[in-house]
Amino acid sequence: MSDTSLTIDNILLPELSLCRIPASSKKRVLESIAEQIHQHDATLNATQIFNNLVARERLGSTGIGQGIAIPHCRLEGLDHVIGVLVTLEQSIDFDAIDNQPVDLVFALIVPKEATSEHLELLSQLAEKFNDRAFCDRLRQCEASGTLYQHMTAGNP
Template sequence: MQIGELLSLDRVVENADVTSKKRTLELISGLLSGEGTELSADEVFDTLLARERLGSTGLGAGVAIPHGRMKGIQQAVGAFVKLHEGVDFDAPDKRPVDLLFALIVPEECTDAHLDILAQLARLFRDDETVEQLRQCTDGTTLYRTLTEWGARHAA
């Protein structure tokens, strides 16, 4: 599954002004439960928070991939947030996180979940693309940067 299949422009936020991990997860939950999904923000938040309790989804270098599996959904859905200022996300390198790609997948889609996470990890290891994301000044440019990277690196 390509990144463009997970995202929509209305689930990409630039310059979000949140000050904590909890507020960031609440913002993401609202995006993932937006129009066109059958998800509730509370259920998404609970799922993401439960996964964070197992261990931080902060990768390091200012990046995190909050994710989880949920019953009752038909397809994977993603959201991308670029924060105005980084927040503590318990990342292994202790750097504040400012770029987050959140993912919710159907509970039974274990292999697809892992494949998407692997693709996102490759994305965030691409230093040039990460720098481009940090330089973006609007949601449309963020969306285009993410989807174009996904199209070039489709599995």
């Protein structure tokens, strides 16, 4: 990874921005994210991604509060960062720090050796999601293209 100035719009693709997906549990959301990544890139193993996301959640919930979760994990053999943004049809329990159910999820899958990039992207995401009006705009999106545009707007 030569580019150390990763931003959200470098890692998120329109086809990995999904509106109002049905999910009944945290496990189902993580499965769905892993499946979406595999559909986008068949060389990536959905089960391995799912297992890595679950292993990370066991260390502590990635539910950061106000209905938002940023599940993330490292993946052996990955050579670029992948972002997946989903809004959920219904809020679900995610063991978030404020005990509020989650309906806005941004998953981050990073190469095993990417450390500073990983932290920088988490910081950018936390900053964006700290803006309640921004989050409300994401939640109101009905189409994946609109969701993608809202998420990447304003990045250099």
